[in-house]
Amino acid sequence: MAKEQFVKEIADIETDFPQWYTDVVVKTKLVDYGPVKGTMVIRPYAYAIWENIQRELNARFRAAGVENAYFPLLIPMSFMTKEAEHVEGFAPEVAVVTHAGGAKLEEPLVVRPTSETIIGHMYGKWVESWRDLPLRLNQWCNVMRWEKTTRPFLRTSEFLWQEGHSVFASAEEAEEETLAMLRLYEEFAKTVLCMPVLTGRKTEKEKFAGAVATYGMEAMMHDGKSLQSGTTHYMGQNFAKAFGVQFTGKDGVLQYGYTMSYGVSTRLIGALIMTHGDSRGLVLPPPVAPVQVVIVPIAQKKEGVLAACEELSARLTRAGLRVKIDDTDNSPGWKFNEWEMKGVPLRIELGPRDIESGKLTVFRRDTCEKEDGFLLAEAEETVKGLLAEISASLYARAQARMEERIVGASSLEELLEGVDGGNFVRAGWCGERACEDKVKEFAQATARVMDTECDLPTCVCCGKKAKHAVFFARAY
């Protein structure tokens, strides 16, 4: 009876997805709302997910020759105006500091919405010779963009992210790095987040303010809407020229560098929730789950139960797993539901029966089924094997869902029908901004990314020869 009441507490994932999402992030204590509108407090459970994402990405960055650094939060207003498109794109959403130290500032300071400008400024001082290149730095920080409507993780006024900024001597190297980072993100999404993504170049309308080209990865959420989950930008010499990033080449000629940047944010946590979550709450992929295995003692006051739990926990921890014993005095049923809602991939129920028989009872969060018959003595291998299976099955499930919900369209009506049905629509596009705008107006769908090849004959809007195959979708 209480079970049904509990299920009702979280909105129905099928019929009320936005409400379901909000319920999950609040009821599982991932976040709380900050006192300033549009800001969120990230609670420890969610922050632990973020730390796991950081660890995995840092390892990949290091392997790609990227080092971490930190640049200031406050940027002189004049920096923002040095690159014309950049200031135009970000001006509406920057927060500005006008007073400090009890007096009005001579020059206002902006709270960084992104750090291209201040990093460009420093790179201008640091880069002198071809020997200084390539220069690859990344920073983990917070940024602020004053958004009108917000939703936890997906769009908040302040959020955490990493932003990598690199300078190269040639356009080719910078362009190649832009694509390499996109591939790095894609591999990370697949193996760490167990999340399939579509990658590709963005249209002019959707690209970063000040970039020559923007590439993005888009993930499909449960309701068929798209979430931009990471971007890489090739800047050409735009920012190098604005900030004087010049070096003397091997040929002795003073020239501008070529820059690129890339970033992913705490929005990835939102992406995880909306990709894998179900009617019971979160489902976290093992590589990022703060708790990979929760041990629920049964009849924990009976002699030997807690001791057996602690012994098992120690063994699994030694095997490199993140383990938690829930020894609170809630009833087992309460604990089951609690940890299912929090998305722990694997639960072990350990009671007198298991201890006596030497067996292991587990519950898989991805299938919501109990499995037994494993031997307690082989717990390490069993659990590791199951976690790997869970990762694989989460990816496969999400991948299958995405593939079956990519449809084609040869007219605006078909495109509308496609996105109304919760699909991505792959359609031809002539490359004209007017047609892109028309699609948005007609179907409330935007061009998410362009496919690498154009195998479609005509533009879905005007019927002229198509230049690109584009994935259209409604987006968060």
Place this chain on the structure above:
RNA sequence: CGAGGAGUAGCGCAGUUUGGUAGCGCGCUUGGUUCGGGACCAAGAGGUCGUGGGUUCAAAUCCCGUCUCCUCGACCA
């Protein structure tokens, strides 16, 4: 900024039509019995009813003002 809705205990809400002792559920605290899918009993703590004014013997309730939040729209590399 446009349209709609809501402000009462930590959370969710009832009470407002018809003015008359501040209520319910969950949570929390204490003690006890429980524990293989959200257990139960007992006792307890907790509220300037968003806010300012007005009407009245009396206002959560009626009137006027004002603030905040939510949903949808617009906006959002």
